[in-house]
Amino acid sequence: MNMSMSRVSILSVLTLILGVGIMTFVTSSSLLAMFTQAVVYAISALGVGFLLRQNGLVSFGHALFFGAAGYGMGVILQLEWMSAEAAIFAVLGGLAVMGFLMGLVIVRVPGIAFGMLTLAIGQMAYLLATRATGMTGGTDGMSVAWPNEVFGFSQSVLLKPAVLFMIAWVLMVVVTYILLWVIRTRFGAITEAIRDNEERARFIGITTTVPRSLIFAISGVVTGIAGLLSSFNTGFVSPENLHWSVSAITLLMVVVGGFKRPVGPIVGAIVYFLFKDLLGEYATHSNAIFGAALIAVIVFSPDGITGAIERAFKGKKPAGAAHQPISH
Protein backbone atom coordinates (compact mmCIF):
# COMPACT_ATOMS: atom_id res chain seq x y z
CA MET A 1 0.00 0.00 0.00
CA ASN A 2 2.84 2.36 0.82
CA MET A 3 4.95 3.51 -2.07
CA SER A 4 8.60 2.64 -2.01
CA MET A 5 11.27 4.87 -0.56
CA SER A 6 12.74 5.46 -4.02
CA ARG A 7 9.46 6.95 -5.18
CA VAL A 8 9.37 9.05 -2.02
CA SER A 9 12.87 10.28 -2.89
CA ILE A 10 11.85 11.24 -6.40
CA LEU A 11 8.76 13.07 -5.13
CA SER A 12 10.87 14.84 -2.51
CA VAL A 13 13.30 16.08 -5.13
CA LEU A 14 10.40 17.24 -7.29
CA THR A 15 8.93 19.06 -4.30
CA LEU A 16 12.26 20.74 -3.64
CA ILE A 17 12.36 21.89 -7.27
CA LEU A 18 8.82 23.20 -6.86
CA GLY A 19 10.08 25.18 -3.85
CA VAL A 20 12.86 26.69 -5.92
CA GLY A 21 10.25 27.57 -8.53
CA ILE A 22 8.05 29.33 -5.95
CA MET A 23 11.07 31.14 -4.52
CA THR A 24 12.13 32.32 -7.97
CA PHE A 25 8.82 33.28 -9.50
CA VAL A 26 6.91 34.69 -6.53
CA THR A 27 8.30 38.19 -6.14
CA SER A 28 5.79 39.65 -3.70
CA SER A 29 7.49 39.51 -0.31
CA SER A 30 4.17 39.60 1.58
CA LEU A 31 3.00 36.56 -0.37
CA LEU A 32 6.30 34.80 0.37
CA ALA A 33 5.94 35.67 4.06
CA MET A 34 2.47 34.13 4.01
CA PHE A 35 3.84 31.00 2.34
CA THR A 36 6.61 30.82 4.93
CA GLN A 37 4.08 30.98 7.73
CA ALA A 38 2.03 28.27 6.04
CA VAL A 39 5.10 26.05 5.75
CA VAL A 40 6.05 26.64 9.40
CA TYR A 41 2.56 25.57 10.43
CA ALA A 42 2.74 22.67 8.02
CA ILE A 43 5.82 21.37 9.85
CA SER A 44 4.05 21.83 13.16
CA ALA A 45 1.04 19.95 11.81
CA LEU A 46 3.29 17.17 10.51
CA GLY A 47 4.25 16.49 14.11
CA VAL A 48 0.65 16.38 15.33
CA GLY A 49 -0.40 14.28 12.35
CA PHE A 50 2.42 11.82 12.85
CA LEU A 51 1.29 11.24 16.44
CA LEU A 52 -2.30 10.74 15.32
CA ARG A 53 -1.36 8.43 12.46
CA GLN A 54 1.15 6.24 14.32
CA ASN A 55 -0.33 6.24 17.81
CA GLY A 56 -3.97 7.02 17.12
CA LEU A 57 -3.71 9.75 19.75
CA VAL A 58 -5.03 13.28 19.36
CA SER A 59 -2.92 15.96 20.96
CA PHE A 60 -4.59 19.18 21.98
CA GLY A 61 -1.36 20.41 23.55
CA HIS A 62 1.36 20.44 20.92
CA ALA A 63 1.72 24.20 21.32
CA LEU A 64 3.80 23.11 24.30
CA PHE A 65 6.54 21.93 21.96
CA PHE A 66 6.06 24.83 19.57
CA GLY A 67 6.44 27.40 22.35
CA ALA A 68 9.02 25.52 24.41
CA ALA A 69 11.37 25.45 21.42
CA GLY A 70 11.19 29.23 21.13
CA TYR A 71 11.58 29.77 24.87
CA GLY A 72 14.44 27.28 25.10
CA MET A 73 16.27 29.02 22.29
CA GLY A 74 15.57 32.45 23.77
CA VAL A 75 16.86 31.49 27.21
CA ILE A 76 20.00 29.76 25.94
CA LEU A 77 20.89 32.67 23.66
CA GLN A 78 20.23 35.21 26.38
CA LEU A 79 22.43 33.39 28.88
CA GLU A 80 25.03 32.80 26.16
CA TRP A 81 25.47 29.19 27.19
CA MET A 82 26.52 28.05 23.74
CA SER A 83 26.54 29.01 20.09
CA ALA A 84 23.25 29.30 18.28
CA GLU A 85 24.10 26.27 16.14
CA ALA A 86 24.72 24.11 19.21
CA ALA A 87 21.63 25.58 20.87
CA ILE A 88 19.41 24.42 18.01
CA PHE A 89 20.46 20.83 18.60
CA ALA A 90 20.39 21.22 22.36
CA VAL A 91 16.82 22.51 22.22
CA LEU A 92 15.65 19.74 19.89
CA GLY A 93 17.45 17.16 22.02
CA GLY A 94 15.85 18.61 25.12
CA LEU A 95 12.42 18.45 23.50
CA ALA A 96 13.04 14.83 22.52
CA VAL A 97 13.89 13.89 26.11
CA MET A 98 10.97 15.89 27.48
CA GLY A 99 8.61 14.33 24.94
CA PHE A 100 9.82 10.83 25.71
CA LEU A 101 9.46 11.23 29.48
CA MET A 102 6.05 12.86 29.08
CA GLY A 103 5.07 10.10 26.70
CA LEU A 104 5.98 7.38 29.19
CA VAL A 105 3.35 8.82 31.50
CA ILE A 106 0.60 9.96 29.19
CA VAL A 107 0.41 7.47 26.31
CA ARG A 108 -0.96 4.91 28.75
CA VAL A 109 -4.06 7.03 29.22
CA PRO A 110 -7.00 5.82 27.12
CA GLY A 111 -7.40 7.63 23.79
CA ILE A 112 -10.01 10.19 24.66
CA ALA A 113 -8.62 11.18 28.01
CA PHE A 114 -5.28 11.64 26.26
CA GLY A 115 -6.65 14.61 24.34
CA MET A 116 -7.89 16.24 27.52
CA LEU A 117 -4.64 15.46 29.30
CA THR A 118 -2.48 17.06 26.62
CA LEU A 119 -4.79 20.06 26.62
CA ALA A 120 -4.29 20.43 30.37
CA ILE A 121 -0.51 19.99 30.24
CA GLY A 122 -0.22 22.49 27.39
CA GLN A 123 -2.35 24.99 29.25
CA MET A 124 -0.22 24.47 32.34
CA ALA A 125 2.83 25.53 30.33
CA TYR A 126 0.91 28.54 29.05
CA LEU A 127 -0.06 29.62 32.56
CA LEU A 128 3.50 29.09 33.75
CA ALA A 129 4.83 31.29 30.96
CA THR A 130 2.35 34.08 31.68
CA ARG A 131 3.09 33.99 35.41
CA ALA A 132 6.88 33.62 35.20
CA THR A 133 8.33 37.10 35.20
CA GLY A 134 12.04 37.81 34.87
CA MET A 135 13.94 36.64 31.85
CA THR A 136 10.99 35.15 29.97
CA GLY A 137 9.01 38.37 30.41
CA GLY A 138 5.63 36.95 31.51
CA THR A 139 2.76 37.88 29.21
CA ASP A 140 4.97 40.27 27.23
CA GLY A 141 7.12 37.42 25.97
CA MET A 142 10.82 37.62 25.26
CA SER A 143 12.91 38.37 22.24
CA VAL A 144 15.03 35.57 20.85
CA ALA A 145 18.44 37.10 20.23
CA TRP A 146 19.67 35.16 17.23
CA PRO A 147 23.32 36.03 16.48
CA ASN A 148 24.29 37.87 13.31
CA GLU A 149 25.65 34.71 11.77
CA VAL A 150 24.01 31.28 11.86
CA PHE A 151 25.85 28.37 10.23
CA GLY A 152 28.14 30.91 8.56
CA PHE A 153 25.35 32.83 6.87
CA SER A 154 24.64 36.38 7.86
CA GLN A 155 21.19 37.11 9.24
CA SER A 156 20.46 39.71 6.56
CA VAL A 157 20.73 36.96 3.95
CA LEU A 158 18.81 34.36 5.95
CA LEU A 159 15.93 36.71 6.72
CA LYS A 160 15.28 37.63 3.09
CA PRO A 161 11.71 36.45 2.43
CA ALA A 162 12.75 34.16 -0.42
CA VAL A 163 15.62 32.60 1.54
CA LEU A 164 13.55 32.15 4.68
CA PHE A 165 10.81 30.52 2.64
CA MET A 166 13.32 28.14 1.07
CA ILE A 167 14.79 27.21 4.47
CA ALA A 168 11.32 26.39 5.77
CA TRP A 169 10.41 24.52 2.58
CA VAL A 170 13.58 22.40 2.64
CA LEU A 171 13.03 21.61 6.32
CA MET A 172 9.47 20.59 5.56
CA VAL A 173 10.59 18.23 2.79
CA VAL A 174 13.37 16.77 4.91
CA VAL A 175 11.06 16.24 7.88
CA THR A 176 8.44 14.61 5.66
CA TYR A 177 11.09 12.38 4.12
CA ILE A 178 12.34 11.26 7.52
CA LEU A 179 8.81 10.62 8.80
CA LEU A 180 7.95 8.60 5.68
CA TRP A 181 11.09 6.60 6.27
CA VAL A 182 10.29 6.00 9.95
CA ILE A 183 6.84 4.73 8.98
CA ARG A 184 8.44 2.13 6.70
CA THR A 185 10.87 0.80 9.29
CA ARG A 186 10.20 -2.12 11.59
CA PHE A 187 9.69 0.43 14.35
CA GLY A 188 6.97 2.09 12.28
CA ALA A 189 5.24 -1.24 11.74
CA ILE A 190 5.40 -2.02 15.46
CA THR A 191 3.78 1.28 16.40
CA GLU A 192 1.01 0.68 13.89
CA ALA A 193 0.41 -2.76 15.35
CA ILE A 194 0.14 -1.19 18.81
CA ARG A 195 -2.16 1.52 17.51
CA ASP A 196 -4.53 -1.00 15.96
CA ASN A 197 -4.73 -3.23 19.01
CA GLU A 198 -2.58 -2.57 22.02
CA GLU A 199 -3.60 -5.72 23.86
CA ARG A 200 -2.85 -7.94 20.89
CA ALA A 201 0.55 -6.30 20.47
CA ARG A 202 1.36 -7.01 24.10
CA PHE A 203 0.26 -10.62 23.75
CA ILE A 204 2.67 -11.20 20.90
CA GLY A 205 5.49 -9.87 23.02
CA ILE A 206 5.87 -6.24 22.00
CA THR A 207 6.48 -3.72 24.76
CA THR A 208 3.98 -1.01 24.00
CA THR A 209 4.74 2.04 26.13
CA VAL A 210 8.27 2.74 24.91
CA PRO A 211 7.53 2.73 21.15
CA ARG A 212 4.49 4.93 21.68
CA SER A 213 6.51 7.33 23.83
CA LEU A 214 9.17 7.47 21.11
CA ILE A 215 6.50 8.42 18.57
CA PHE A 216 5.30 11.11 20.95
CA ALA A 217 8.89 12.38 21.30
CA ILE A 218 9.43 12.43 17.52
CA SER A 219 6.17 14.26 16.98
CA GLY A 220 7.16 16.79 19.65
CA VAL A 221 10.55 17.39 18.06
CA VAL A 222 8.94 17.95 14.65
CA THR A 223 6.59 20.54 16.11
CA GLY A 224 9.58 21.99 17.97
CA ILE A 225 11.39 22.49 14.65
CA ALA A 226 8.44 24.61 13.56
CA GLY A 227 8.69 26.55 16.83
CA LEU A 228 12.40 27.23 16.23
CA LEU A 229 11.67 28.41 12.70
CA SER A 230 8.93 30.68 13.97
CA SER A 231 11.24 32.18 16.61
CA PHE A 232 13.84 32.78 13.92
CA ASN A 233 11.24 34.32 11.62
CA THR A 234 9.85 36.71 14.23
CA GLY A 235 12.80 36.93 16.65
CA PHE A 236 10.26 36.69 19.42
CA VAL A 237 8.42 34.19 21.58
CA SER A 238 5.44 34.83 23.86
CA PRO A 239 2.92 32.80 25.86
CA GLU A 240 0.60 33.10 22.85
CA ASN A 241 2.84 30.50 21.17
CA LEU A 242 1.92 28.12 24.00
CA HIS A 243 -1.80 28.87 24.05
CA TRP A 244 -4.10 25.95 23.37
CA SER A 245 -5.60 27.73 20.36
CA VAL A 246 -2.25 27.15 18.59
CA SER A 247 -2.56 23.43 19.29
CA ALA A 248 -6.16 23.51 18.17
CA ILE A 249 -5.48 25.27 14.86
CA THR A 250 -2.67 22.82 14.15
CA LEU A 251 -4.94 19.90 14.89
CA LEU A 252 -7.58 21.43 12.65
CA MET A 253 -5.07 21.48 9.78
CA VAL A 254 -4.24 17.84 10.41
CA VAL A 255 -7.85 16.73 10.34
CA VAL A 256 -8.86 18.87 7.37
CA GLY A 257 -5.83 17.69 5.41
CA GLY A 258 -6.37 14.10 6.44
CA PHE A 259 -4.18 12.22 8.89
CA LYS A 260 -4.24 8.79 7.27
CA ARG A 261 -1.73 10.09 4.76
CA PRO A 262 1.49 11.41 6.29
CA VAL A 263 1.45 14.46 3.99
CA GLY A 264 -2.18 15.30 4.81
CA PRO A 265 -1.17 17.87 7.47
CA ILE A 266 0.82 19.81 4.86
CA VAL A 267 -2.23 19.96 2.62
CA GLY A 268 -4.30 21.08 5.60
CA ALA A 269 -1.88 23.87 6.51
CA ILE A 270 -1.73 25.17 2.95
CA VAL A 271 -5.52 25.07 2.60
CA TYR A 272 -5.88 26.83 5.95
CA PHE A 273 -3.62 29.72 4.99
CA LEU A 274 -5.10 30.04 1.49
CA PHE A 275 -8.56 30.21 3.04
CA LYS A 276 -7.44 32.68 5.65
CA ASP A 277 -6.01 34.88 2.91
CA LEU A 278 -9.11 34.58 0.75
CA LEU A 279 -11.45 35.32 3.65
CA GLY A 280 -9.54 38.53 4.35
CA GLU A 281 -12.20 40.93 5.61
CA TYR A 282 -14.23 38.18 7.24
CA ALA A 283 -11.19 37.30 9.31
CA THR A 284 -12.88 38.31 12.57
CA HIS A 285 -15.15 35.33 12.16
CA SER A 286 -12.54 33.03 10.68
CA ASN A 287 -12.76 30.73 13.71
CA ALA A 288 -16.44 30.08 13.12
CA ILE A 289 -15.80 29.43 9.44
CA PHE A 290 -12.96 27.04 10.22
CA GLY A 291 -15.10 25.37 12.85
CA ALA A 292 -17.83 24.81 10.26
CA ALA A 293 -15.25 23.58 7.74
CA LEU A 294 -13.89 21.17 10.32
CA ILE A 295 -17.34 19.76 10.99
CA ALA A 296 -18.10 19.50 7.26
CA VAL A 297 -14.86 17.66 6.55
CA ILE A 298 -15.36 15.20 9.42
CA VAL A 299 -18.96 14.50 8.48
CA PHE A 300 -18.47 14.15 4.74
CA SER A 301 -14.88 12.95 4.49
CA PRO A 302 -13.49 11.68 7.79
CA ASP A 303 -10.10 11.10 6.18
CA GLY A 304 -9.84 14.71 5.09
CA ILE A 305 -8.98 16.33 1.79
CA THR A 306 -6.29 13.80 0.93
CA GLY A 307 -8.76 11.02 1.61
CA ALA A 308 -11.34 12.61 -0.66
CA ILE A 309 -8.78 13.07 -3.43
CA GLU A 310 -7.61 9.51 -3.02
CA ARG A 311 -11.13 8.23 -3.38
CA ALA A 312 -11.66 10.37 -6.47
CA PHE A 313 -8.56 8.83 -8.05
CA LYS A 314 -9.26 5.29 -6.91
CA GLY A 315 -9.16 2.75 -9.70
CA LYS A 316 -6.93 4.88 -11.84
CA LYS A 317 -4.15 5.35 -9.33
CA PRO A 318 -4.46 2.89 -6.49
CA ALA A 319 -1.12 3.65 -4.83
CA GLY A 320 0.13 6.98 -3.65
CA ALA A 321 -2.61 9.06 -5.20
CA ALA A 322 -2.92 11.09 -2.05
CA HIS A 323 0.62 12.31 -2.46
CA GLN A 324 -0.49 14.29 -5.46
CA PRO A 325 -1.69 17.38 -3.58
CA ILE A 326 1.78 18.16 -2.29
CA SER A 327 2.78 19.35 -5.75
CA HIS A 328 -0.12 21.75 -6.17
Next chain:
Amino acid sequence: MLTINLFNGLVYGALLIVMSSGLALIYGLRRVVNFAHGALYMLGAYLGYTVAIHSNFWVALVAAPAIMAVVGVLLDRYGFRLLQDREPLNVMLVTFGLLLILEDLVVAIWGKGNYSIFTPELLNFSVNLFGHDLPAYRIAVLFMGIAVAVGLTLWLRLSRIGLFVRAASTEPVTTSMQGVNTDVLSAGVVGLGSALAGLAGVVAGPFLSLSPHMSSDVLIDSFVVVVIGGLGSLAGAFIAAILLGMMQALGAVYLPGVSVLLPFLFMIAVLIWRPSGLMGSRT
Protein backbone atom coordinates in the same frame (compact mmCIF):
# COMPACT_ATOMS: atom_id res chain seq x y z
CA MET B 1 -7.56 34.46 55.18
CA LEU B 2 -7.40 30.68 55.13
CA THR B 3 -11.10 30.34 55.93
CA ILE B 4 -12.06 32.75 53.15
CA ASN B 5 -9.86 30.88 50.71
CA LEU B 6 -11.21 27.51 51.72
CA PHE B 7 -14.72 28.85 51.36
CA ASN B 8 -14.02 30.26 47.90
CA GLY B 9 -12.41 26.96 46.95
CA LEU B 10 -15.57 25.13 47.97
CA VAL B 11 -17.71 27.55 45.97
CA TYR B 12 -15.60 27.04 42.87
CA GLY B 13 -15.72 23.30 43.49
CA ALA B 14 -19.52 23.51 43.60
CA LEU B 15 -19.51 25.27 40.23
CA LEU B 16 -17.23 22.59 38.81
CA ILE B 17 -19.60 19.91 40.12
CA VAL B 18 -22.40 21.40 38.04
CA MET B 19 -20.18 21.71 34.96
CA SER B 20 -18.47 18.36 35.14
CA SER B 21 -21.57 16.33 36.05
CA GLY B 22 -22.99 17.48 32.70
CA LEU B 23 -19.81 16.41 30.93
CA ALA B 24 -19.79 13.07 32.73
CA LEU B 25 -23.47 12.37 31.93
CA ILE B 26 -22.98 13.11 28.24
CA TYR B 27 -19.84 10.99 28.14
CA GLY B 28 -21.60 8.16 29.94
CA LEU B 29 -24.43 7.91 27.43
CA ARG B 30 -22.94 9.05 24.18
CA ARG B 31 -19.22 8.34 24.74
CA VAL B 32 -18.61 11.90 23.56
CA VAL B 33 -16.03 14.18 25.12
CA ASN B 34 -17.92 17.37 24.65
CA PHE B 35 -15.53 20.21 23.87
CA ALA B 36 -18.56 22.38 23.24
CA HIS B 37 -19.48 22.10 26.92
CA GLY B 38 -17.44 25.19 27.76
CA ALA B 39 -19.17 27.06 24.96
CA LEU B 40 -22.59 25.95 26.28
CA TYR B 41 -21.59 27.30 29.69
CA MET B 42 -20.54 30.57 28.09
CA LEU B 43 -23.71 30.81 26.00
CA GLY B 44 -25.76 30.14 29.14
CA ALA B 45 -23.97 32.91 31.00
CA TYR B 46 -24.47 35.49 28.23
CA LEU B 47 -28.11 34.51 27.72
CA GLY B 48 -28.55 34.79 31.46
CA TYR B 49 -26.97 38.22 31.38
CA THR B 50 -29.37 39.46 28.70
CA VAL B 51 -32.42 37.95 30.39
CA ALA B 52 -31.34 39.32 33.77
CA ILE B 53 -31.08 42.84 32.33
CA HIS B 54 -34.56 42.69 30.83
CA SER B 55 -36.23 41.05 33.81
CA ASN B 56 -34.30 39.78 36.81
CA PHE B 57 -31.79 37.18 37.96
CA TRP B 58 -34.36 34.57 38.94
CA VAL B 59 -35.97 34.54 35.53
CA ALA B 60 -32.50 34.20 34.00
CA LEU B 61 -31.74 31.32 36.35
CA VAL B 62 -34.66 29.39 34.86
CA ALA B 63 -34.66 30.68 31.28
CA ALA B 64 -30.98 30.20 30.38
CA PRO B 65 -30.79 26.53 31.44
CA ALA B 66 -34.13 25.91 29.72
CA ILE B 67 -32.86 27.37 26.46
CA MET B 68 -29.63 25.39 26.80
CA ALA B 69 -31.65 22.21 27.38
CA VAL B 70 -33.35 22.76 24.02
CA VAL B 71 -29.96 23.40 22.42
CA GLY B 72 -28.69 20.18 24.02
CA VAL B 73 -31.61 18.10 22.73
CA LEU B 74 -31.08 19.49 19.22
CA LEU B 75 -27.33 18.85 19.54
CA ASP B 76 -28.04 15.23 20.34
CA ARG B 77 -30.74 14.75 17.71
CA TYR B 78 -28.88 16.37 14.83
CA GLY B 79 -25.32 15.82 16.03
CA PHE B 80 -24.43 12.97 18.33
CA ARG B 81 -27.22 10.66 17.16
CA LEU B 82 -26.20 10.94 13.51
CA LEU B 83 -22.57 10.44 14.42
CA GLN B 84 -23.00 7.62 16.92
CA ASP B 85 -21.39 5.00 14.69
CA ARG B 86 -18.36 7.18 14.03
CA GLU B 87 -15.10 6.92 15.90
CA PRO B 88 -15.21 8.80 19.22
CA LEU B 89 -12.25 10.85 18.03
CA ASN B 90 -14.24 12.21 15.10
CA VAL B 91 -17.16 13.20 17.27
CA MET B 92 -14.80 14.89 19.71
CA LEU B 93 -13.42 16.96 16.84
CA VAL B 94 -16.95 17.86 15.73
CA THR B 95 -17.68 19.22 19.19
CA PHE B 96 -14.44 21.13 18.97
CA GLY B 97 -15.60 22.71 15.69
CA LEU B 98 -18.84 23.56 17.45
CA LEU B 99 -16.87 25.24 20.22
CA LEU B 100 -15.17 27.48 17.66
CA ILE B 101 -18.53 28.40 16.09
CA LEU B 102 -20.30 29.09 19.39
CA GLU B 103 -17.43 31.19 20.75
CA ASP B 104 -17.47 33.32 17.63
CA LEU B 105 -21.25 33.56 17.80
CA VAL B 106 -21.06 34.91 21.35
CA VAL B 107 -18.43 37.47 20.34
CA ALA B 108 -20.54 38.46 17.32
CA ILE B 109 -23.64 39.06 19.46
CA TRP B 110 -22.23 40.41 22.71
CA GLY B 111 -18.82 41.73 21.65
CA LYS B 112 -15.50 41.22 23.36
CA GLY B 113 -16.16 43.31 26.46
CA ASN B 114 -16.39 41.98 30.00
CA TYR B 115 -19.79 41.80 31.65
CA SER B 116 -21.08 40.83 35.01
CA ILE B 117 -24.52 39.67 36.13
CA PHE B 118 -25.69 41.65 39.16
CA THR B 119 -26.04 39.73 42.38
CA PRO B 120 -29.77 39.33 43.09
CA GLU B 121 -31.14 41.64 45.83
CA LEU B 122 -32.43 38.72 47.83
CA LEU B 123 -28.90 37.34 48.33
CA ASN B 124 -26.97 40.60 48.38
CA PHE B 125 -25.88 40.48 52.01
CA SER B 126 -23.18 38.86 54.11
CA VAL B 127 -23.39 36.14 56.69
CA ASN B 128 -20.96 36.08 59.60
CA LEU B 129 -19.60 32.56 59.83
CA PHE B 130 -16.47 31.45 61.72
CA GLY B 131 -15.62 35.11 62.31
CA HIS B 132 -15.73 36.09 58.66
CA ASP B 133 -18.27 37.94 56.56
CA LEU B 134 -19.16 35.54 53.77
CA PRO B 135 -21.35 36.70 50.88
CA ALA B 136 -24.73 34.98 51.02
CA TYR B 137 -24.74 34.57 47.24
CA ARG B 138 -21.68 32.35 47.32
CA ILE B 139 -23.13 30.30 50.14
CA ALA B 140 -26.18 29.80 47.93
CA VAL B 141 -23.93 28.67 45.07
CA LEU B 142 -22.30 26.15 47.39
CA PHE B 143 -25.69 24.77 48.36
CA MET B 144 -26.77 24.64 44.76
CA GLY B 145 -23.71 22.52 43.92
CA ILE B 146 -24.54 20.14 46.75
CA ALA B 147 -28.20 20.06 45.66
CA VAL B 148 -27.19 19.17 42.09
CA ALA B 149 -24.86 16.43 43.31
CA VAL B 150 -27.42 14.93 45.68
CA GLY B 151 -30.29 15.39 43.24
CA LEU B 152 -28.48 13.68 40.37
CA THR B 153 -27.32 10.84 42.58
CA LEU B 154 -30.82 10.20 43.94
CA TRP B 155 -32.33 10.48 40.46
CA LEU B 156 -29.87 7.97 39.01
CA ARG B 157 -30.12 5.56 41.95
CA LEU B 158 -33.83 5.64 42.72
CA SER B 159 -35.88 6.65 39.69
CA ARG B 160 -36.88 4.40 36.84
CA ILE B 161 -35.39 6.71 34.22
CA GLY B 162 -32.22 6.89 36.30
CA LEU B 163 -32.07 3.11 36.12
CA PHE B 164 -32.40 3.29 32.33
CA VAL B 165 -29.63 5.89 32.16
CA ARG B 166 -27.29 3.71 34.21
CA ALA B 167 -28.17 0.68 32.11
CA ALA B 168 -27.65 2.51 28.83
CA SER B 169 -24.31 3.85 30.05
CA THR B 170 -22.92 0.36 30.54
CA GLU B 171 -24.79 -1.69 27.92
CA PRO B 172 -26.50 0.52 25.33
CA VAL B 173 -27.39 -2.30 22.92
CA THR B 174 -28.80 -4.64 25.56
CA THR B 175 -30.73 -1.77 27.09
CA SER B 176 -32.40 -0.88 23.82
CA MET B 177 -33.19 -4.56 23.22
CA GLN B 178 -35.04 -4.55 26.54
CA GLY B 179 -37.35 -1.93 25.11
CA VAL B 180 -35.76 1.27 26.34
CA ASN B 181 -35.74 4.00 23.72
CA THR B 182 -32.08 4.93 24.10
CA ASP B 183 -32.27 7.68 21.49
CA VAL B 184 -34.90 9.57 23.44
CA LEU B 185 -33.02 8.82 26.64
CA SER B 186 -29.78 10.17 25.20
CA ALA B 187 -31.47 13.30 23.90
CA GLY B 188 -32.85 13.89 27.39
CA VAL B 189 -29.52 13.32 29.07
CA VAL B 190 -27.60 15.55 26.65
CA GLY B 191 -30.32 18.15 27.19
CA LEU B 192 -29.91 17.81 30.95
CA GLY B 193 -26.12 18.05 30.68
CA SER B 194 -26.38 21.17 28.53
CA ALA B 195 -28.91 22.70 30.93
CA LEU B 196 -26.44 22.11 33.77
CA ALA B 197 -23.74 23.89 31.75
CA GLY B 198 -26.14 26.79 31.22
CA LEU B 199 -27.02 26.79 34.92
CA ALA B 200 -23.34 26.93 35.83
CA GLY B 201 -22.92 29.84 33.43
CA VAL B 202 -25.72 31.93 34.95
CA VAL B 203 -24.67 31.12 38.49
CA ALA B 204 -21.05 32.04 37.74
CA GLY B 205 -22.16 35.37 36.22
CA PRO B 206 -22.25 37.38 39.45
CA PHE B 207 -18.83 36.29 40.73
CA LEU B 208 -16.77 35.34 37.66
CA SER B 209 -16.95 37.94 34.93
CA LEU B 210 -18.31 37.16 31.48
CA SER B 211 -15.67 37.32 28.79
CA PRO B 212 -14.80 35.51 25.58
CA HIS B 213 -12.17 33.56 27.52
CA MET B 214 -14.58 32.20 30.10
CA SER B 215 -15.37 29.05 28.15
CA SER B 216 -11.87 27.69 27.78
CA ASP B 217 -10.88 28.46 31.39
CA VAL B 218 -13.77 26.50 32.85
CA LEU B 219 -13.66 23.84 30.15
CA ILE B 220 -10.07 23.00 30.98
CA ASP B 221 -10.78 22.86 34.71
CA SER B 222 -13.81 20.64 34.06
CA PHE B 223 -11.72 18.35 31.88
CA VAL B 224 -9.18 18.07 34.67
CA VAL B 225 -12.05 17.19 37.02
CA VAL B 226 -13.58 14.48 34.84
CA VAL B 227 -10.18 13.00 34.00
CA ILE B 228 -9.16 12.85 37.66
CA GLY B 229 -12.56 11.47 38.65
CA GLY B 230 -12.64 8.92 35.85
CA LEU B 231 -14.45 9.58 32.57
CA GLY B 232 -18.18 9.13 32.89
CA SER B 233 -18.12 8.64 36.66
CA LEU B 234 -20.39 11.08 38.48
CA ALA B 235 -19.15 10.25 41.96
CA GLY B 236 -15.58 10.63 40.77
CA ALA B 237 -16.42 14.01 39.25
CA PHE B 238 -17.97 15.24 42.52
CA ILE B 239 -14.93 14.24 44.55
CA ALA B 240 -12.47 15.62 42.02
CA ALA B 241 -14.36 18.93 41.70
CA ILE B 242 -14.21 19.59 45.43
CA LEU B 243 -10.57 18.44 45.58
CA LEU B 244 -9.70 20.80 42.75
CA GLY B 245 -11.43 23.75 44.38
CA MET B 246 -9.70 23.02 47.69
CA MET B 247 -6.37 22.63 46.00
CA GLN B 248 -6.58 26.00 44.34
CA ALA B 249 -7.65 27.60 47.61
CA LEU B 250 -4.91 26.06 49.71
CA GLY B 251 -2.36 26.54 46.95
CA ALA B 252 -3.10 30.25 46.88
CA VAL B 253 -2.23 30.43 50.59
CA TYR B 254 0.73 28.09 50.91
CA LEU B 255 2.23 27.89 47.41
CA PRO B 256 1.21 31.14 45.70
CA GLY B 257 3.76 30.75 42.91
CA VAL B 258 2.58 27.43 41.62
CA SER B 259 -1.07 27.35 42.70
CA VAL B 260 -2.34 27.42 39.11
CA LEU B 261 -0.23 24.35 38.35
CA LEU B 262 -1.47 22.24 41.27
CA PRO B 263 -4.59 20.82 39.58
CA PHE B 264 -2.55 19.72 36.58
CA LEU B 265 0.20 18.22 38.71
CA PHE B 266 -2.42 16.41 40.76
CA MET B 267 -4.05 15.12 37.60
CA ILE B 268 -0.74 13.83 36.27
CA ALA B 269 -0.05 12.12 39.60
CA VAL B 270 -3.49 10.48 39.62
CA LEU B 271 -3.10 9.27 36.06
CA ILE B 272 0.29 7.73 36.75
CA TRP B 273 -1.25 5.92 39.67
CA ARG B 274 -4.55 5.03 37.97
CA PRO B 275 -4.68 5.70 34.21
CA SER B 276 -8.47 5.60 34.19
CA GLY B 277 -8.97 8.06 37.04
CA LEU B 278 -10.07 7.78 40.66
CA MET B 279 -13.43 6.10 40.06
CA GLY B 280 -13.05 5.10 36.43
CA SER B 281 -13.53 1.50 35.44
CA ARG B 282 -10.57 -0.14 33.81
CA THR B 283 -11.47 -0.99 30.27
